[in-house]
Amino acid sequence: MSNPTTRANPNPNPNSHGYEHLSHWFEQLAPLGPPRPALERSRDADVCIVGGGFTGLWTAYELKRADPSLDVVVLEAEIAGFGASGRNGGWVLGELAGSPERWAARSGRDATVALGRAIADTVAEVGHVVEREGIGCDFVRGGTLQVAQTPLQLERVRAVVDHDRAWGMGPQDSVLLGAQDAAGRVAVDGVLGARYFAHCARVQPAALARGLAEAVERSGVVIHEHTPVSRIEPGAAYPSGSIVRSRFIVRATEGYTARLAGLKRALLPMNSSMIVTEPLGESAWSELRWDGCETLHDGHHRYVYLQRTADGRIAIGGRGNPYRYSSASDREGPLPRQTIDALKARLVRLFPSLDGVAVGGAWHGVLGVPRDWSPVVGLDRSTGLAWAGGYVGEGVAAANLAGRTLCDLLLGRDTELARLPWVGRPARGWEPEPLRFLGVHSVNALLAAADRREDASGRPAVTARLARIISGRDF
Ligand SMILES: Cc1cc2nc3c(=O)[nH]c(=O)nc-3n(C[C@H](O)[C@H](O)[C@H](O)COP(=O)(O)OP(=O)(O)OC[C@H]3O[C@@H](n4cnc5c(N)ncnc54)[C@H](O)[C@@H]3O)c2cc1C
Helix, strand or coil, rough: CCCCCCCCCCCCCCCCHHHHHHHHHHHCCCCCCCCCCCCCCCEEEEEEEECCCCCHHHHHHHHHCCCCCCCEEEEECCCCCCCHHHHCCCCEECCCCCCCCCCCHHHHHHHHHHHHHHHHHHHHHHHHHHHHHCCCCCCECEEEEEEEEEHHHHHHHHHHHHHHCCCCCCCCCCEEEEEHHHHHCCCCCCCCCCEEEEEECCCHHHHHHHHHHHHHHHHHEEEECCCCCEECCCCCEECCCCCCCEEEECCCCCCCCHHHHCCCCCCEEEEEEEEECCCCHHHHHHECHHHHHEEECCCCCCEEEEEECCCCCCEEECCCCEEEHHEECCCEEEEEEEEHHHHHHHHHHHHHCCCCCCCEEEEEEEEEEEECCCEEEEECCCCCCEEEEECCCCHHHHHHHHHHHHHHHHHCCCCHHHCCCECCCCCCCCCCCCCHHHHHHHHHHHHHHHHHHHHCCCCCCCCHHHHHHHHCCCC
């Protein structure tokens, strides 16, 4: 792609509706077939799922495996994988957002350790399904690295590993790598050490989402695309011109939840932006190493996340404009040049030899953030309404765990999953505007200032602590 900000489509496919240009991942899948038929008439279902991303699709998949006689329907506003699921960094990460201390304060230490183990094991679970269903999505279980390029970052990385140990992770799960070992894996400039966490896989996310949708269909679930739902009520979901009546309605709309009636302040739609390089040559790869396909993030407060893609590129993501006023999520829109340049600069900070490499694609997406920065899975038995999301940018594996958990809850099974501490947690809403907008943007500015200050001084910046206090998040 010559100009990643414009995303002009040289060969428009009349059936694609431009979806091929949602992300580099979708471009790899081009040409897409025509969208699945929209729902045209009212109907009944045993379970109606609103949203065809990972949360909705995993829930449908698990329900049908558990009980093939169930009539399950998925209603998707655009196409399966359209949202964050088809645009993310492709980290299948075995960790949940929210600090263990916070989970333990609510639910106790044992439940918190069980939750940590459940999400860590989810990486292998996703791998099993990928294999069983023959989903070609470049799944490689190489773990993840948090690299330190300054002594201060190294101190933090060491603290993260100690923290892992304190919360049930052993040396086979999480280790501190010294400078040589870290550089032996990936030749990050000036790397002083890294945390290696074993429970992570690299994946092509749109290929996983689209392949999962096909597996779900094969199992007998009906997916209606181009079927936006305007309202959810106990016993009914309302796409335009029709009604789906169902004992259970599952809300699986994560970053788009604010668009549904009555849910404006439930989950904050947070933007995240990504670029991908043009394919790197063999000599560049032999210099960078990265043979294990570990996912990687740096040690800044406003960190960037990277993967080595199967087609020989580096995909890197981070925050651009984090939030739009009044929880608006712009539909597509090009990524501003400034964001592309900032992500490229962060790539070069990690790998100076890539200074001259061209950017081959740029896109963004929206993820869901709850006010207490911890995800939730819920079912209100009295109304039949269910929901999951708020993964704070760590939703690829978490959506699988949520789908399995929702399956148990909907089928009334009293299982370990159904008792995990993220189930049925009360969630409080976000502040009204303009507080929400001011809060998010000031936290973002404080963290950016903290990174600049720490890079310059090598000492912890007080602004990072201030950001923690304002946001209520343990960064
Ligand atoms: C740029 C970016 C990078 C990320 N990187 C990672 C990563 O590397 N690892 C990780 O774990 N997580 C990552 N995340 C987060 C992760 O992608 C999400 O948490 C996860 O995909 C959420 O899945 P979901 O199905 O809940 O939501 P989505 O994938 O957003 O799906 C929601 C679906 O609901 C549909 N929908 C919305 N409203 C309606 C309606 N009213 N009616 C019908 N349908 C509707 C949407 O069209 C969409 O398809 C990233 C997110 C972004 C944006």
